[in-house]
Amino acid sequence: MRIEDYALIGDMHTAALVARDGSVDWLCLPRFDSPACFAALLGEPGAGRWLLAPASGGPCSSRRYLDDTLVLESTWECDGGAVRILDFMPPRGQAPDVVRIVEGVRGRVGMRMELMLRFDYGRDEPWLRYEHGLFAAVAGPDAAWLRTPVPLCVDEDARRTTAEFTVGPGDRVPFVLTWQHSWLPRPDAIDAQESLTGAERMWRDWISGCGYRGDDGAAVRGSLLTLKALTYAPTGGIVAAATTSLPEQIGGSRNWDYRYCWLRDASFTLQALMSAGYDAEARAWRDWLLRAVAGHPAALQIMYTVEGARRIPEWSVDWLPGYEGSSPVNVGNAASGQFQLDVYGETLDCLHLARQSGLAVVEEAWDLQRSIMDYLEGVWRRPDNGLWEMRGPRRQFVHSKILAWVAADRMVQAVEAFGLGGPVDRWRALRREIQDEVCAQGYDAGRGTFTQYYGSTGLDAALLLIPRLGFLPADDPRVAGTVDAIQRELVEDGFVVRYRPEHEGVDGLPGREGIFLACSFWLADALAMLGRRRPARDLFDRLLGLRNDVGLLSEEYDTARRRQIGNFPQAYSHVSVINTAAALAAP
Numbered sequence: 001m002r003i004e005d006y007a008l009i010g011d012m013h014t015a016a017l018v019a020r021d022g023s024v025d026w027l028c029l030p031r032f033d034s035p036a037c038f039a040a041l042l043g044e045p046g047a048g049r050w051l052l053a054p055a056s057g058g059p060c061s062s063r064r065y066l067d068d069t070l071v072l073e074s075t076w077e078c079d080g081g082a083v084r085i086l087d088f089m090p091p092r093g094q095a096p097d098v099v100r101i102v103e104g105v106r107g108r109v110g111m112r113m114e115l116m117l118r119f120d121y122g123r124d125e126p127w128l129r130y131e132h133g134l135f136a137a138v139a140g141p142d143a144a145w146l147r148t149p150v151p152l153c154v155d156e157d158a159r160r161t162t163a164e165f166t167v168g169p170g171d172r173v174p175f176v177l178t179w180q181h182s183w184l185p186r187p188d189a190i191d192a193q194e195s196l197t198g199a200e201r202m203w204r205d206w207i208s209g210c211g212y213r214g215d216d217g218a219a220v221r222g223s224l225l226t227l228k229a230l231t232y233a234p235t236g237g238i239v240a241a242a243t244t245s246l247p248e249q250i251g252g253s254r255n256w257d258y259r260y261c262w263l264r265d266a267s268f269t270l271q272a273l274m275s276a277g278y279d280a281e282a283r284a285w286r287d288w289l290l291r292a293v294a295g296h297p298a299a300l301q302i303m304y305t306v307e308g309a310r311r312i313p314e315w316s317v318d319w320l321p322g323y324e325g326s327s328p329v330n331v332g333n334a335a336s337g338q339f340q341l342d343v344y345g346e347t348l349d350c351l352h353l354a355r356q357s358g359l360a361v362v363e364e365a366w367d368l369q370r371s372i373m374d375y376l377e378g379v380w381r382r383p384d385n386g387l388w389e390m391r392g393p394r395r396q397f398v399h400s401k402i403l404a405w406v407a408a409d410r411m412v413q414a415v416e417a418f419g420l421g422g423p424v425d426r427w428r429a430l431r432r433e434i435q436d437e438v439c440a441q442g443y444d445a446g447r448g449t450f451t452q453y454y455g456s457t458g459l460d461a462a463l464l465l466i467p468r469l470g471f472l473p474a475d476d477p478r479v480a481g482t483v484d485a486i487q488r489e490l491v492e493d494g495f496v497v498r499y500r501p502e503h504e505g506v507d508g509l510p511g512r513e514g515i516f517l518a519c520s521f522w523l524a525d526a527l528a529m530l531g532r533r534r535p536a537r538d539l540f541d542r543l544l545g546l547r548n549d550v551g552l553l554s555e556e557y558d559t560a561r562r563r564q565i566g567n568f569p570q571a572y573s574h575v576s577v578i579n580t581a582a583a584l585a586a587p
């Protein structure tokens, strides 16, 4: 399956990917970063999957989310008739459930179900039991139950459970898969129909709070729902994507685990949610942040688990071949130990915005902001790994320094606007010093562009953010010069690559990657800010055209193969849909 052949369902603790052929190929339980019990996405069906489709097989004829929900409806038009399947995860109750309801539409359609649970990323084959109409699977710490009125056939040797049945018009056949730790009592059964009503209501209630009124409202609402689905409800942490190791190059090794909470990605997400009026999420994330950094506010990590834990060691799942052979499959992320200067600025920017939007003030938030700023004052001159998490040598990245400027700027603004206490003259002086240094060392006057790092001839798409961050006004000629240079040197097939990996081995990694969707949206934003609205709108339309049939975007796009690549769905990309729509809607 192509990455765009998947749709997302989730319960704000975890998420599953459902393929067009009716197979759930990815699901980690009980939360986003738990081991997968369906890992066919990164291997073969034998790595775990749950197929439910017409026995004739093949992809569905059409699919959509029920209006303003994350309830997926897939429809098959077959020779003998038509059938629909509704897939969703109800809001988390006692335990995680995946609900699939088969609805006969027309004629009589033979259906087939095949459930292969493989706990621990496809490795653990469970014991299977089928007694009194209840199916159970157990392996080590994991247990799962399947409840359905359809008779099941358990193949103990193949550790596989199948069912064959026929549906006619008006038939509704539910399947409910429930997970629990194996040492806990079996969770109570849920009613599939009631939980469908509850799930629809929950998503619609949430999206009804959307304050966005500009053009492209359907695209914005779809992206907001996706971002909400990437939020871990118990803590307010937000994951960068629902998957690990979907490759940045088909067959390549740039495969990373995104099921964690990056301060950068979460700040971007929060800013998009707040711009649409979602203050409760901002409050939950601020409180998550205060807990995550408690005890060491200055020694901020660039990413945490959704619970706020710090240790995220990277290791390879050597028994999985990877998506279309793209290995390794990585779990954990070594970037968690990197020094990335920009996260301080992004975090302070986000907290400042939260205060500006009237979020209930807590005293610890300003203490945290001051503590971060104190730390930054001592380290901003250091080379770092940058926002692209370079695994090559640390450098004086221009974007990182600009975010140090953002940090000082937002602290000054907070004192000026809210009368908060702090050494504001010192912060003003620092702000000026950083700006002078960046304009002297990070700008190539000969070529009329800012550069990737001090003294480099390379460019970086992150420089497109300069006007939006307020570092220089959009009408400064150095901004236009940088945008023009990026259009000349980083645009491929009309979209933007992050940087040139081949340039001085800057990222320390083999291979290449696709065009980076967020950066392509940033170009549209920058063009809009420069008053070049027609090309901005055209680029935005082409980017919207890369979404799959249910509106989802991964991290990157391979223009040669015309397919999505990288982790999916990716918060960065969906944040960008919202921001660019808003930028274009602005007068």
Ligand SMILES: OC[C@H]1O[C@H](O[C@H]2O[C@H](CO)[C@@H](O)[C@H](O)[C@H]2O)[C@H](O)[C@@H](O)[C@@H]1O
Residues within 6 Å of the ligand: 240, 256, 257, 258, 262, 264, 265, 333, 334, 335, 387, 388, 389, 390, 391, 507, 572
């Ligand atoms: O390109 C190498 C790096 O790729 C990943 O980082 C990217 O994803 C992060 C999460 O969305 C994002 O914050 C970052 O800006 C992106 O470059 C990966 O997580 C890194 O381990 C890897 O070095």
